[in-house]
Amino acid sequence: MTRTASDTMPSGTTGGTPQILLSHHLKQLKLPTVLREYEKVARECAESGVDHPRYLLRLIELELIDRERRTVERRIRAARFPAVKSFDTFDFTAIPGLNKMLVLELARCEYILRRDNIIALGNSGTGKTHVALALGLAACQKGFTVTFTTAASLVSQLLEARDERRLLKLQRDLASVKLLIIDELGYVPLSSTGAELLFETFSQRYERGSTIVTSNLPFEDWTSVLGSERLTGALLDRLTHHVSILTMNGDSYRLKQSAARRRNPSSGAEQNQATQTVDPDTGEILTP
Ligand code: ADP
Ligand code: MG
8 A cells, every 4th residue: 555645744734725734834833923914915915016035024024023912911911910001191290299201211121120129109199000000011011021019919928828838939939020019018017927028028039120119108117017127127228229219299190180070070171171261279160
């Protein structure tokens, strides 16, 4: 009996039209964009007389762009942001005390290469979480791994991991991420074990990766959260060795927004402004 080529071929690669085979191979090679686009791009290239190498180049470039986008999306999901926010929606004029130049420089993520830290301090509603989220998003887009958490949630995760004898694994994960964002340090006082575990996290990341901390408390009040002056001193020592501090004191953006809504409940702001002027203090309509 004569052997045919198909006898020696791996299963799934024989028979069928070239399209079926091609689709199979492209799936195996994990080239979904080439698979989705090759016929359309072929038609376009045929119409405009583009040669085969350029046709192939176009397809491969599409795959690369899509692959980068998928990787960024994966990093964003892995970061566990409570919401995706960027600097595009951040109004710097609402918080004039914030150093805009410094923030935009930080958005370039070079501090992550230097393993520097960032601390954002200020009262509630001034955009600290927004800025931390936007810096986290920028880091994902620049190719860094990010983890977002709150101080309270991080401490309870650490305590739980310790009880379940998987603390080392969690600590290793926390130490290896390029950017760790710890939001809201200061809202909840920590137990002494909790504070020790948080300190260890900072210690293990020291000069290994960047950490962003946001807090409503000035440094002198951190002892009230961490419980011990010695621990607070040691933590601040590590955290502030290479640090950019963002001072974000001002009016609460949340309160300002809701006050504006109360003044103008229909909130079709632009439309209304075309026909009437509202007194910003009293909400009174000045020109009907
Ligand atoms: P904080 O963390 O300082 O308490 P947030 O970042 O949570 O404040 O801000 C409260 C809300 O107001 C969020 O929805 C945030 O997106 C919005 N916000 C705060 N500051 C600004 C700003 N300057 N520009 C646009 N939105 C802002
Ligand atoms: Mg916040």
